[in-house]
Amino acid sequence: MEQALYVYNTLTRKKEVFRPLHAPHVGMYVCGPTVYGDAHLGHARPAITFDIIFRFLRHIGYKVRYVRNITDVGHLEHDADEGEDKIAKKARLEQLEPMEVAQYYTNRFHEAMNALNCLPPSIEPHATGHIIEQQQLVQQILDNGFAYESNGSVYFDVEKYNQKYKYGILSGRNLENVKDASRDLAGVGEKRNQADFALWKAAQPEHIMRWPSPWSSGFPGWHCECTAMGRKYLGAHFDIHGGGMDLIFPHHECEIAQAVASQGEQMVTYWLHNNMITIEGQKMGKSLGNFITLPQFFSGDHPKLDRAYSPMTIRFFILQAHYRSTVDFSNDALQAAEKGLERLLDAWKALQSITPTANGSVCINSVETLKQQCYDALYDDFNTPIVISNLFEATKTINSIVDKKETITPDALEALKETFSLFVFDLLGIKAGSAAAADGSGNDAREEAFGKVVDMLLEQRAKAKANKDWATSDMIRDNLAALGFEVKDTKDGFTWKLNK
Numbered sequence: 001m002e003q004a005l006y007v008y009n010t011l012t013r014k015k016e017v018f019r020p021l022h023a024p025h026v027g028m029y030v031c032g033p034t035v036y037g038d039a040h041l042g043h044a045r046p047a048i049t050f051d052i053i054f055r056f057l058r059h060i061g062y063k064v065r066y067v068r069n070i071t072d073v074g075h076l077e078h079d080a081d082e083g084e085d086k087i088a089k090k091a092r093l094e095q096l097e098p099m100e101v102a103q104y105y106t107n108r109f110h111e112a113m114n115a116l117n118c119l120p121p122s123i124e125p126h127a128t129g130h131i132i133e134q135q136q137l138v139q140q141i142l143d144n145g146f147a148y149e150s151n152g153s154v155y156f157d158v159e160k161y162n163q164k165y166k167y168g169i170l171s172g173r174n175l176e177n178v179k180d181a182s183r184d185l186a187g188v189g190e191k192r193n194q195a196d197f198a199l200w201k202a203a204q205p206e207h208i209m210r211w212p213s214p215w216s217s218g219f220p221g222w223h224c225e226c227t228a229m230g231r232k233y234l235g236a237h238f239d240i241h242g243g244g245m246d247l248i249f250p251h252h253e254c255e256i257a258q259a260v261a262s263q264g265e266q267m268v269t270y271w272l273h274n275n276m277i278t279i280e281g282q283k284m285g286k287s288l289g290n291f292i293t294l295p296q297f298f299s300g301d302h303p304k305l306d307r308a309y310s311p312m313t314i315r316f317f318i319l320q321a322h323y324r325s326t327v328d329f330s331n332d333a334l335q336a337a338e339k340g341l342e343r344l345l346d347a348w349k350a351l352q353s354i355t356p357t358a359n360g361s362v363c364i365n366s367v368e369t370l371k372q373q374c375y376d377a378l379y380d381d382f383n384t385p386i387v388i389s390n391l392f393e394a395t396k397t398i399n400s401i402v403d404k405k406e407t408i409t410p411d412a413l414e415a416l417k418e419t420f421s422l423f424v425f426d427l428l429g430i431k432a433g434s435a436a437a438a439d440g441s442g443n444d445a446r447e448e449a450f451g452k453v454v455d456m457l458l459e460q461r462a463k464a465k466a467n468k469d470w471a472t473s474d475m476i477r478d479n480l481a482a483l484g485f486e487v488k489d490t491k492d493g494f495t496w497k498l499n500k
């Protein structure tokens, strides 16, 4: 932690030096999914962004408690205060228990996150498991005079709050804009002002997800859970709160108002937000037919997809842009990312078979420079595209060594292997697939054993060739090719990779 870490704080709109409240401990809360459908590219981005932040903070010595919630109640359609609960609607349509829907999509979400190699958070609290904490939050806000009851529902009094504190500090909106924007929404009848938002909703008779409360049998407003669970697991003041930029307003703005209205001051020091993903220049939306889920990406089963893309291709594609820039999906962009990743992993594989020379042209200093440039990029607001471009430069050097245009000293070779492994696998979180090294790095024992079988076959082929037994030699190569193995003959023998 000798080097200063800079993070962009949405609240102050500038890059600031990261100073945790209780170093070496860091508290980080990230808004998780509403579990009523499969995760899509829009879920992959925050998951990967905060996975990088989690990995890097841990790597530089912090003990991070990473909390990411599961929203399984209270998130109404159109992110509004009226309308059906997203989980309850799905349950009604599919004739399932709401918890069955939530559990099913939570499991599917975990599978997708695992495939993307996102480390699991330290705590993953569910909104339905924290109804009491949310009721306590609502009661505190009522006691402090910043909320009111109306027909069994409780609303946050934005106007009253704005008289004492300022509403809109995170999004930069003022109350007048908010009022104008929310004028057309339904449910104004119960509210004193259009800008007020629900803390507790009285359930309609047909509503199945409901809990008893001092105000009515009902359910918490969507924004309550993150304030209540963040405080429960990270304390009244913690370091990082993250999520997608689409959550800045209203969700995070309302969270700030709830925290201040209940405890008199803010909870969070640094607000971090990842930018959005567009699909061929358009916003992703179910009505536009460009809504592609992660399982569809992995299987290729969507009209917009030319073919399947591996989870690591998706991960690498997302990391090629800085988390605060927009990313535009297209088949071409994904295929370019796939090629780039392959180039990097091929270089890693080649690195394993390089023989160093005592007075090589590539020495330890140039590797140290590469390593420092990669570190500098991550210390500068987690700039993964700069890390990747540095690794591509290193890839060129590795290829020149393979082509015997350059040579490398033994200590530089060791340092280069370490640097590559640290940034590619540990910090960017790339999992080496079958195209990568057969030395066990990121590969499981099964893959390694299969790789050895291929080597064995190719050694048989080399023997057949030496004996001028062309029929056997061709048969081995053709059969391997039919299975997707690309075999190349080189001066020193052969190389192979699996194109799948």
Ligand SMILES: [Zn+2]
Residues within 6 Å of the ligand: 030, 031, 032, 226, 251
């Ligand atoms: Zn949230």
